[in-house]
Amino acid sequence: MRWSFPVGRLFGIPIRIHYTFILLLLFIWYVESTMLGPRAGFQAVSFWVLIFLCVLLHEFGHSLVAKSYGLTIASILLLPIGGVSQIVELPREPAREVAITIAGPIVNFLLAGLLLIVGEIIDPSLRFSTISLEGGNLIVNLFWANALLGLFNIVPAYPMDGGRILRGMIAMRKDYSEATRLAADVGKLLAIGFIVIGFFYNWWLILIGIFVFSGASSEAEAAALSSSLSEIPVRNLMITDYRTISPNEPFTAVVEKSLHTFQNDFPVVSDGRFVGILTRSSVIEALHHRMHESKVGDIARSSFPTIQPDEMAADALSRMRTSRVTVAPVEKDGTLLGIITIEKLLEASDIFPKGKSLKDGSQK
Ligand SMILES: [Zn+2]
Structure with a gap:
């Protein structure tokens, strides 16, 4: 964009x-x-x-x-x-x-x-x-x-149209991320072909080749990531022991907290309910505008996705990325069970690369 x-x-x-x-x-x-x-x-x-x-x-x-x-x-x-x-x-x-x-x-x-x-x-x-x-x-x-x-x-050079059609046809018979990996491999091979032919005939093909190669690589990576997270429920990854901030706390009291930790966003909790996210950038902005009188509730972000404990980690990750939050509440029937962070989700995908270990363990 x-x-x-x-x-x-x-x-x-x-x-x-x-x-x-x-x-x-x-x-x-x-x-x-x-x-x-x-x-x-x-x-x-x-x-x-x-x-x-x-x-x-x-x-x-x-x-x-x-x-x-x-x-x-x-x-x-x-x-x-x-x-x-x-x-x-x-x-x-x-x-x-x-x-x-x-x-x-x-x-x-x-x-x-x-x-x-x-x-x-x-x-x-x-x-x-x-x-x-x-x-x-x-x-x-x-x-x-x-x-x-x-x-x-x-031409079946994923992620070009032909490659997506190929991926779709493979996915009708095989696992979706496996299909993506196969189509991406075909795409990379064809991309190398485009680049080689491009050197002799048309420099445009070199550009297309580079575009196809990098596209195939990153889509294969994304597919591997989401497949490794597609079978872990958020419940297994959520954090239940975390520091919270009350919306009534003076904002200056949390400056200390937020600047001395690597955590970027803080959950704002009131009466056991997740009511907002205090982001590091809003803290910095408030400091910049000398809003020292403000309370946490005034500058916290109040729109965020609510994650279900049984939701798969891959879905939670994509929803949180779409909403551009790094932390979200995990709630069931209005009760706050814990929080989940992007960091924790990505960490889990490293522990279970490509979903093999989990999948083979759970499927007979
Ligand atoms: Zn098209």
């Missing part, structure tokens, strides 16, 4: 453009207009804008299918290497994931088909048989751009 700006909304989905995308357009304009004149510069930039319009439609393919499953789309982001639909919490249902993913390339194939028909109607002499992206007829160029976009995206 950083380094991007909003350009509008369509079907309720915000569209954002990354600043580097504008740099790319400026670069294309500069190169083309210095080499071939201002008219060529304008034409090249317009062509790229049209291609990215097709990329945008591809992303709408993903986003609208996701929306039909009731998922929230944070935004569609356009980058120089393509688009990204930022879907909040992708479902762990392989069939749905495959449907969402395949919708993108299908949009490009439909656009290619449409351009072919329109081209034939407007000018029957147009030749679609040879690949052409520059010069020649705009409709033919756009036809090929869409055909290649569709084909390129179904």
Whole structure:
């Protein structure tokens, strides 16, 4: 989301453009207009804008299918290497994931088909048989751009669309994180292939290769982390012996406490109920604004997720990350049982790497 700006909304989905995308357009304009004149510069930039319009439609393919499953789309982001639909919490249902993913390339194939028909109607002499992206007829160029976009995206290089489809198909038969690991391995191999081929033919492929490789690595890591935490209930990790702060305490009394510990956030508890989180940054801010008269309750954060003791650690971790808190209450039927911290959750994933030890122990 950083380094991007909003350009509008369509079907309720915000569209954002990354600043580097504008740099790319400026670069294309500069190169083309210095080499071939201002008219060529304008034409090249317009062509790229049209291609990215097709990329945008591809992303709408993903986003609208996701929306039909009731998922929230944070935004569609356009980058120089393509688009990204930022879907909040992708479902762990392989069939749905495959449907969402395949919708993108299908949009490009439909656009290619449409351009072919329109081209034939407007000018029957147009030749679609040879690949052409520059010069020649705009409709033919756009036809090929869409055909290649569709084909390129179904290459099974996870985390590209084709790789996600592959992961979904493996996940229909195997464990989800195992499927991610396999798809990521295929993705990394193909990424190396892209980079090697890119050196000889097209530097663009090198960029894509680097993007695919790092994407595959980080997604495989995230999958391993969540699988190791997906079978441990929060109950086993929650902290029951912890220091609390009362909302009525003067804020200055806790400054000492908060500055002499590595703990960043403190639970604010009143009458056995978790009422807020005093974050280190709010303490520093209050000090900065000389709010020495304030009480803890005045500056504590009062919005936070409540974690259930039977909730799996992976879900708790993702909810806490979404809400940007490092500590949350563990409650059952309104009774505070303990607290859970991000630190504790991550620590547990180190103790049980990849979930093997736990899983093998619990499954017969
Ligand atoms: Zn896609």
